[in-house]
Amino acid sequence: MSLFHSLSIWLTFISCSDGIPWTQEKLQHRAVTLTQDEIRTALSHTDLDQMWQRDLRPLLVTRYPGSAGSQAVQDHIRTTLGSLGAGWEVTEDRFVSQTPYGPLPFTNLIATLNPSANRRLVLACHYDSKYYPPQWHGREFQGATDSAVPCAMMLELARALDEELKAQRSSSPDLTLQLLFFDGEEALFQWTSTDSLYGSRHLAQKMGTTPHPAGATDTNQLHGIDLFVLLDLIGAPSPRFGNQFPSTTPWLTRLQSVEQRLHSMNQLVEHPNSVHYFWPDQLVGHVQDDHIPFLNRGVRVLHLIPSPFPSVWHTFDDNEQNLDRAAIQNLNKILQIFVLEYLNARPTIPSNPQNVLLTSQRTLHL
Helix, strand or coil: HHHHHHHHHHHHHHHHHCCCHHHHHHHHHHCCCCHHHHHHHCCCCCCCCHHHHHHHHHHHHCCCCCHHHHHHHHHHHHHHCEEEEEEEECEEEEEEEECCCEEEEEEEEECCCCCCCCEEEEEECCCCCCCCCCCHCCCCCCCCHHHHHHHHHHHHHHHHHHHHHHHHHHHHHCCEEEEECCCCCCCCCCCCCCCCCCHHHHHHHHHCCCCCCCCCCCCCCHHEEEEEEEEEECCCCCCEEEEEEEEHHHHHHHHHHHHHHHHHHHCCCCCCCCCCEEEEEECCCCCCCCHHHHHCCCCCEEEEEECCCCCCCCCCCCCHHHHCCCHHHHHHHHHHHHHHHHHCCCCCCCCHHHHHHHHHHHCCCC
């Protein structure tokens, strides 16, 4: 071995050993690009019909903070994630906050794949539904796009990618996936800085004062968030996701790339060449949502909320009947591949890939 070669190896070792702080690794993170066979393998386990029955319909209930429906949804989320083999740790952030209707209880749910990992890719949504006063009794606000569908999508992702996430937990101990289910996103009376975002405001403050990793004196749980991906108002036809934050444009572009690749593989349904969901070059205005308390504390945000909002937003027509199955199925697949690629998690291709191809083809026919 030449002296020059030995010196190069030594310098590489020093560079890796004395590299950038772990809190800055997110800025240099690179996602893998799955092969077509790996994509087919990953998507062979996702099933829109099963998601609809198992996860979406149980969420289509009145679920404002403190209601019986809210408790039922919490129980469903905990039970679903607890049944998976990847080994999710599900914790609660319970608190009481003053509201226009007096003090009310709130509960955020935090599901972490590997709590010992320093860095987290975060997917988030709110599970509460908008509260309507008693005079509306007899009409149940389902809040299907707002935000039952995003919650169901996150549960389906965890279930469909169970084996891949289980393997990733072992192979990449420093990077993990975290799911946040917020309570109290909706204003209970009228949107103000104090009557809205109850859950996310509380959790962002709590995470900002909780040492991470355990025992740290100068870093907290917010430092551990690589990217905060918030899903909201999803489920209407032909969504368009514009760019709110230039700092995370590369990741919105990545979603655009996943959409294009799945389209070219005929993995998307009712998705002609003219349809595009992700528009990284289209700047849109900021929207008040659960990302704000995290954004204000320096967390990098990717806000997946369509522009314009669905026409059924905050109406009693935001129900199951007005959901677009094709768009939901397509976004499920895009998000699942995005997550695997971000986590550098490559599915294991079975010995008979033809079985995967047949399974994948069956999912294309709703």
